[in-house]
Amino acid sequence: xxxxxxxxxxxxxxxxxxxxxxxxxxxxxxxxxxxxxxxxxxxxxxxxxxxxxxxxxxxxxxxxxxxxxxxxxxxxxxxxxxxxxxxxxxxxxxxxxxxxxxxxxxxxxxxxxxxxxxxxxxxxxxxxxxxxxxxxxxxxxxxxxxxxxxxxxxxxxxxxxxxxxxxxxxxxxxxxxxxxxxxxxxxxxxxxxxxxxxxxxxxxxxxxxxxxxxxxxxxxxxxxxxxxxxxxxxxxxxxxxxxxxxxxxxxxxxxxxxxxxxxxxxxxxxxxxxxxxxx
Amino acid sequence: xxxxxxxxxxxxxxxxxxxxxxxxxxxxxxxxxxxxxxxxxxxxxxxxxxxxxxxxxxxxxxxxxxxxxxxxxxxxxxxxxxxxxxxxxxxxxxxxxxxxxxxxxxxxxxxxxxxxxxxxxxxxxxxxxxxxxxxxxxxxxxxxxxxxxxxxxxxxxxxxxxxxxxxxxxxxxxxxxxxxxxxxxxxxxxxxxxxxxxxxxxxxxxxxxxxxxxxxxxxxxxxxxxxxxxxxxxxxxxxxxxxxxxxx
Numbered sequence: 001x002x003x004x005x006x007x008x009x010x011x012x013x014x015x016x017x018x019x020x021x022x023x024x025x026x027x028x029x030x031x032x033x034x035x036x037x038x039x040x041x042x043x044x045x046x047x048x049x050x051x052x053x054x055x056x057x058x059x060x061x062x063x064x065x066x067x068x069x070x071x072x073x074x075x076x077x078x079x080x081x082x083x084x085x086x087x088x089x090x091x092x093x094x095x096x097x098x099x100x101x102x103x104x105x106x107x108x109x110x111x112x113x114x115x116x117x118x119x120x121x122x123x124x125x126x127x128x129x130x131x132x133x134x135x136x137x138x139x140x141x142x143x144x145x146x147x148x149x150x151x152x153x154x155x156x157x158x159x160x161x162x163x164x165x166x167x168x169x170x171x172x173x174x175x176x177x178x179x180x181x182x183x184x185x186x187x188x189x190x191x192x193x194x195x196x197x198x199x200x201x202x203x204x205x206x207x208x209x210x211x212x213x214x215x216x217x218x219x220x221x222x223x224x225x226x227x228x229x230x231x232x233x234x235x236x237x238x239x240x241x242x243x244x245x246x247x248x249x250x251x252x253x254x255x256x257x258x259x260x261x262x263x264x265x266x267x268x269x270x271x272x273x274x275x276x277x278x279x
Numbered sequence: 280x281x282x283x284x285x286x287x288x289x290x291x292x293x294x295x296x297x298x299x300x301x302x303x304x305x306x307x308x309x310x311x312x313x314x315x316x317x318x319x320x321x322x323x324x325x326x327x328x329x330x331x332x333x334x335x336x337x338x339x340x341x342x343x344x345x346x347x348x349x350x351x352x353x354x355x356x357x358x359x360x361x362x363x364x365x366x367x368x369x370x371x372x373x374x375x376x377x378x379x380x381x382x383x384x385x386x387x388x389x390x391x392x393x394x395x396x397x398x399x400x401x402x403x404x405x406x407x408x409x410x411x412x413x414x415x416x417x418x419x420x421x422x423x424x425x426x427x428x429x430x431x432x433x434x435x436x437x438x439x440x441x442x443x444x445x446x447x448x449x450x451x452x453x454x455x456x457x458x459x460x461x462x463x464x465x466x467x468x469x470x471x472x473x474x475x476x477x478x479x480x481x482x483x484x485x486x487x488x489x490x491x492x493x494x495x496x497x498x499x500x501x502x503x504x505x506x507x508x509x510x511x512x513x514x515x516x517x518x519x520x521x522x523x524x525x526x527x
């Protein structure tokens with residue numbers, strides 16, 4: 001996108017019927033580090049890449065517990081994400097207090113979307129620069145929604161947002177038909193593999209990713225680092241080459257081919273005769 | 280009725296409470312309904328209430344429906360001030376309307392409605408302006424039976440059988456003895472009628488015209504009004520003055 005004369009404020013339409021400020025806000029989401037969500041009939045898993053700015057600092061919190069039955073992963077302006085999480089927590093707890101019952105996820109998501117829409121129609125506001133993957137459980141089952149800065153929301157079986165999320169999406173697209181009946185552990189494994197896709201060859205370790213689960217009989221919680229590392233070790237069949245690798249992993253898993261399709265990588269594309277495989 | 284009393288007695292507490300005018304706070308009930316009795320049975324909830332509304336000691340109105348269905352899953356019965364009951368129905372109408380407007384497959388069940396009513400009653404009590412009712416909320420949702428009560432000061436609880444007003448004193452002892460899980464519909468109705476008959480004999484504000492309502496997973500049915508058979512032919516009632524000359 002290039003600068004143009006219709007992009008100064010959110011209340012100006014372009015002649016082509018676009019609101020550029022809203023689209024720029026969606027760009028901010030694409031620049032954030034990746035967040036992935038997937039669901040089965042009984043569980044929803046959120047996973048995200050958590051890179052610290054330097055070795056001296058802690059990393060950004062990108063997954064928030066909203067209530068026992070709802071959690072959210074964000075990508076983009078994390079400050080905006082924090083504020084929206086606080087709003088969601090407030091709505092959930094007020095509903096719980098009045099009705100002694102958990103707020104249905106679908107309703108929270110609509111309220112969130114309406115809140116985002118307001119910012120696209122006030123000259124003194126700006127759109128929220130954060131995309132939210134809302135994972136939750138209610139009477140009608142397990143749900144995963146994506147809330148966009150534009151005020152739109154969609155329900156997904158699996159989705160990924162943030163930078164290099166296309167790699168994860170490609171992997172998820174191939175596998176999503178199986179997710180509905182997946183076990184909890186398989187779902188988490190798929191989430192971790194999807195996260196690995198976005199890392200472009202970098203070693204997947206629990207210090208750079210965060211995983212959270214919510215399910216029937218299981219309140220939303222973030223898995224601790226040791227558990228995540230164990231899960232990673234369990235499916236890494238062959239050890240990773242040290243450091244950011246110049247070639248895709250040699251494991252027999254089909255996702256190796258997915259990396260080829262992503263943005264320009266370290267020139268590893270044509271080697272090893274890796275052809276796209278059908279799974 | 281007691282209008283002359285209102286001005287004198289009513290103004291004191293109101294003045295202490297602030298600049299609002301005295302006439303806006305509920306001080307006494309005027310048109311009141313008497314007991315509501317309800318119990319859980321095999322398929323859901325059974326609730327009974329008579330159709331009387333008293334104006335002090337006068338049995339003024341005799342066709343008042345004191346039980347109403349709320350949404351798809353709940354049934355509300357009320358005793359106490361009838362106008363406050365109508366106000367509550369208005370609040371619940373709005374609540375259910377907004378719930379339906381979401382149009383998303385979720386709906387407020389009896390537990391949620393009960394909780395909401397508790398909040399309303401308690402908040403009004405805190406403002407010294409209570410809704411002068413004892414409410415019975417029963418329902419079934421997703422196979423789960425629910426039966427609860429809220430009083431005018433916001434006390435709420437759930438139980439297998441509940442009653443308001445005189446029903447607490449006369450009906451609940453009977454229910455404690457004779458209620459059991461998985462009552463059939465017929466047994467439930469018989470048990471309720473037994474309670475209502477005792478109330479009819481002993482509660483001066485009871486009238487002999489009652490309705491029994493049932494709520495199950497399928498929905499709500501409120502019966503047509505009918506009367507209970509009573510028996511007054513006790514020998515003690517013949518020649519009642521025989522042992523007390525001069526009385527009547």
